[in-house]
Amino acid sequence: MTGRLKAPTGRYGGKTAEERQAERRRRFLDAALQLFGDTPGYRSTTVAALSEAAGLSTRQFYEEFRTLEDVLAALHLQVNAWAEEAVVAAVAGAGPLPLAERAAAIFRAYAANVTGDPRRVRITFVEIIGVSPRLEEQRLSRRSRWVDLVCAEAAAAVARGEAAPRDYRIAATAFIGSVNGLLHDWNAGWVDATLDEVVDELVRQLLSILRPPGWGPAPT
CATH class of the missing domain: 1.10.10.60 (Homeodomain-like)
Incomplete structure (x- = not known):
């Protein structure tokens, strides 16, 4: 065809x-x-x-x-778009919240959207892997959008004096890998924890990246 x-x-x-x-x-x-x-x-x-x-x-x-690959490509983008819509809404709703509360709201929205339907988890983290170079490029491109979002939130936190100034792209890329791996393993039943506990762990990891040991906000 x-x-x-x-x-x-x-x-x-x-x-x-x-x-x-x-x-x-x-x-x-x-x-x-x-x-x-x-x-x-x-x-x-x-x-x-x-x-x-x-x-x-x-x-x-x-x-x-x-082809069926075209269907999988469209579905993968759709599932990610649903999650992104939930995150964008959470970002807007978090507004002036302190960094820790803001991060928790954002990741709770993402985790709830992705894990609310186990089929979405499988599309996002399992079925898309290893299909073709084209879909691998799409997967990495879509993941890059999540890295961009974390970098934007980090830059906003730096501007508010809530995070250490630095280039966050490598750290954000590593963090998104942790998010994907942990949510996949939790959904598969390999992590004995509630979703709230998973989100709390992700927030702790993000805060440790944004606020490394020895850093503190400048005195006002």
Whole structure:
């Protein structure tokens, strides 16, 4: 299959072609979240099985996507977008809170969104790994956005006199790796802790990065 089939145009059933296309795409992604994120997983799912789960035909699949990898790529971006929306809302809501409380609110929002549906955890941390160079580049690019967010929060904390001034990119990259690993292991049942305890540990790690031993805020 070298390209998508051409989708029908015009109004049908009271919906425009664009509305029908958006609905089909949503149904395919909903089905993919179930099949890729649960059983049987991305590598054991076929176009026919995904189409059946979506209640659509394989022809309609090829009107929306070229391959199952395209579906996984779109789903991975969607799951990350949901988490990012939750974090952005938490950042806005945290406003003038002290650093520790602000960090806790942000990571609680992220952890609750990602782990609230185990299928999202599997898409984010398991199914996307090792599929292809293209998806590896997408995974790293998307992770870089989270690194940018941590760096932005660190810069804001420095500006408020709540954190030590430094280049935080390497530390933020290492920290995001810790976040991903800990949440994956917790969701898999390998970490005996509550989600609040997991978040508290992540906040402690972040604060230790932002406030290294020997550093203290300048006297006012």
